[in-house]
Amino acid sequence: MTDVTFADLGLSKPLLDAVHDLGYEAPSQIQAIAIPKILSGKDIVGLSETGSGKTAAFTLPALELIDQDLHRPQVLILSPTRELCVQVCEEVRKLGTNLSGMRSTPVYGGAPIDRQIKGLRGAQMVVGTPGRLMDHLRRGTLRTEDLKLVILDEADRMLDMGFRDDMEEILGQIEGHRQTLFFSATMNKNVERLIEKFGDHPEKVEVAKKALTVDRIDQSYYEVRNRSKVEVLSRLLDMNAFRLAVVFCNTKRAVDEATEALLARGFTADRLHGDITQQMRERVINRFRDGKVELLIATDVAARGLDIDEVDLVVNYDLPQDPEDYVHRIGRTGRAGRTGRAASFVFGRDVYRLQNVERYIRSKIRREKVPSQEDVEGKRADVLFESVKLKLEEQEKGAPFVNLVDRLLEQGYAATDIAGTLFGMLREAVGREGEEIQEDRPGGDRGGDRRERGDRRDRGDRFERGERRGRDRGERRERGGDFDREARRNEVAKGMKQVFLGIGGLLGVKPGEIAGMIYSSCDVKSNSLGKIRIFPKHSLVQVPEGQENKVIDGLKGQKLRGKPFPCRLDRDL
Template sequence: MSSDEPDATSAEVTFADLQIHPSVLRALADVGYESPSAIQAATIPPMMAGSDVVGLAQTGTGKTAAFAIPILSRIDTSSRTTQALVLAPTRELALQVAEAFSRYGAHLPVNVLPIYGGSSYGPQLAGLKRGAQVVVGTPGRVIDHLEKGSLDVSHLDYMVLDEADEMLQMGFAEDVERILSETPEYKQVALFSATMPPAIRKITSKYLHDPVQVTVKSKTATAENISQRYIQVAGPRKMDALTRLLEVEPFEAMIVFVRTKQATEEVAEKLRARGFSAAAINGDIAQAVRERTIAQLKDGTIDILIATDVAARGLDVERISHVLNYDIPHDPESYVHRIGRTGRAGRSGAAVLFVTPREKHLLNSIERVSRQKLVESQLPSVDDVNDKRVEKFRESITEALNAPGIELFRKLIEGYERDHDVPTAEIAAALAVQSRGGGEFLMTEPPPEKRRERPDRDDGPPRKRRDNVRSDLATYRIAVGKRHKVGPGSIVGAIANEGGLHRSDFGHITIKMDHSTVELPAKLSRETLKKLEQTRISGVLINLQPDRGPQHQHKSK
């Protein structure tokens, strides 16, 4: 079965028309919801009727309510058994979904429990023991609780895979299939994804029964209210290019995506040095600091957030008007999720992509997956930046003319002019120079890049073959291997989710019979190592340690 999502929600349709439980309707009224969004209007009826659903939906379309509302309307509140399980790729999204269930179920006697890595088992075990009708979790932690016997899914009636493509990209394919295989065959399944790669189609055909497909009527996989363009920039010129854009482009708030945790701090520091209100979030930042930073982005204390893909997942801030891909993502689906951070709640947004000459193939992949041609844009020129600086300077003078206390300074200037016989314009210019603190006011054209001269082929010794070795990685040993039936996907998924790492933080993985080696950042933070102490794969503690090679392993036996 297939159901195309309408372009806009019909004005006649309200939540009251969708046979929703009265207590859920009351909670929706409490939060000011009257009419369903397009994805909600298309998804709630088939889910209320008991059908499986596949929803192709971007983030920010209201898909959480689309599955939470019908599940809460149909759940048996008299039973304390776990009846609904929602899988989410990250702890941030798991918390967000759990909060939504609690909000919509505020007038129902229903317990909602989030379970995710990076937090203590104690409260989760206590919550499961008390009884939670709805469990929202990340795949790795859900499997841990299944292994412990603390989570019973034998009576499950509803299963949701949220942002399924993200889960598979993070290496959770094996975990997701294992969880699905332990649930009853006849349950209602809803799967939501921004894209539909072959791996998602495989899960759909294997575990869903005659699903209703809800799709957005759009020629693109990305929202039409987001303008998309790219700018060709040489790697060393990226910071200059970003500065020019920030000075010329009007924006309310912006997320700048980079590939590594180190880059978030470096870019944020350089922007602050240039006078911009910027902050960084990455997997090494404590949850409390992350929440405080996002609150500052929401209230306007900061305007620019530098983030990695993992750190930005689950982020929902309406005032984000721009997403800038400082580093182009290696996989096109990440691009789709990145730009979904803007254009929220029906607002328009803008996405800008920096592309170096060697990355044009990645641009082609993004255009193929998003089914949208990105428009090439030129970087603002030095003249554009200087025109904007002059305009802002003039505006600052106009604002200062109406500022309190101007009378005092007028008298001081008049006195100086009289005593020193200096024209007023000269005094004003001197004060403007003083306010700059010695910095240049107008931008100058940067010197052209020096091209490295290649020696003649006959000069010098033959060039060595360049090996693809990353100096920032070190080899670690984990205590799971082939006999534990683990694959690279489950290793990446567990370590990335529990430790807050991204797939780009991983190098080569070698799986031996009773252990495996994995390349990870050489300088893992103390907080990351602490989180990974309790990480399990297939129920076995990984016991992450620096790998000292086969000789040491032989001696230690």
């Protein structure tokens, strides 16, 4: 199927133009096989993995079959989650951009139903979760008499989530002839029974796969104790150039704790889990997609339906219980022809789950050594060197500060001493103080040795408990930030409060710029600010007590060096 083009599939010019404008050069295997069969009116069962292009495989023919002059529901798509509903509707909007009379709407739980009722009026394509679709059917706000195509997207997932009764009732209420498409990652007895009951001799369209993961994703794992995870994650983020990264945790509490710790270290991060409202979820995802947030810390609620091509790195902060969830998690990277990287943290009995994942994906996951503080410093030094080198190449003769260097040379200081001192000062301005972890010590990475020997006893866990008992009590105050809370409090002058700004030295921000912005944008007296400290990705500003809210409110929506940034009261005080 490698020579097949979209023009060969029987699609009309408006759809072909939309596909071309979106930059798709050739159909994927599932698209090339499924689209002609759907256009011919056949029921199909599509078996394909995440990221194979199945959404476009049913969206394009669905758009082709719609009568644009009839403003009633003609296509119904059932999806397991609200995130996937929104994603499918976005795909419909992009592919149907040249169909002026076409309207689609998503319906899902957690959103105002009255707004959805208005959206259903005149919509020709409806995408919804089974539960909310049942609500609309009972209210009579979803009409089914003109439905000609019903699509079950991720049928296996919906059955696993307990939607069997709703799905059967919805399909049973659609009278007359209809075409039904079943898309599923796996074929099991539950899916087979559903197809047998509601399908009309469907043809199976299966995409052969050698492995469940994409070859473009580089997969590795690290042996990391629970209390070392924040430090190791920080090192990985410092060592790897990335634009966007997703960090997956197994619990909401772990998401909250990891997010707070990463914010304290100067990373721009936000969270996504089941306690976040739908409105806030959409806001977080949009901020992440726009690059205003570089790290998204999430539970598996984001593993499906998070369709952002620019994710460079996925980290399994906690290894998932289900190997299939691992596949969906790492599928957030390596999309749209890009390469990606997935790293997982394991320790102790997690090794068994890792082996299950390897059996499921039918490939080995490479073990990596935890980067040391020296490794991170070396990487930072390389980046700093290249930045200074680039600046020197751009700098014109007679640029500012050159005369200062000449004055130092005239006073007898060696050029190497001047450069070394300036590099040291620059490193302090943009560097991040790490912390020593057990994995840094000889023999600290014992889990990997146990795995190689086949010794499954958790001696590392016992060693960790003994080491914890002997640890200095003062260290327990540390939360994984750049310094502990007590030291942070002591550095704030009496009568002052400390404000956190999510922008720092990596963008070349200077204390004077921050002070000037605050004095010009906020209602505070001149020369009233205290110490301003710049870190790689954040800054801390001391403001007079009682003025902190003025500063935070005044900086909302502001940009520094062309970049928006979060601003809040420093949480570690």
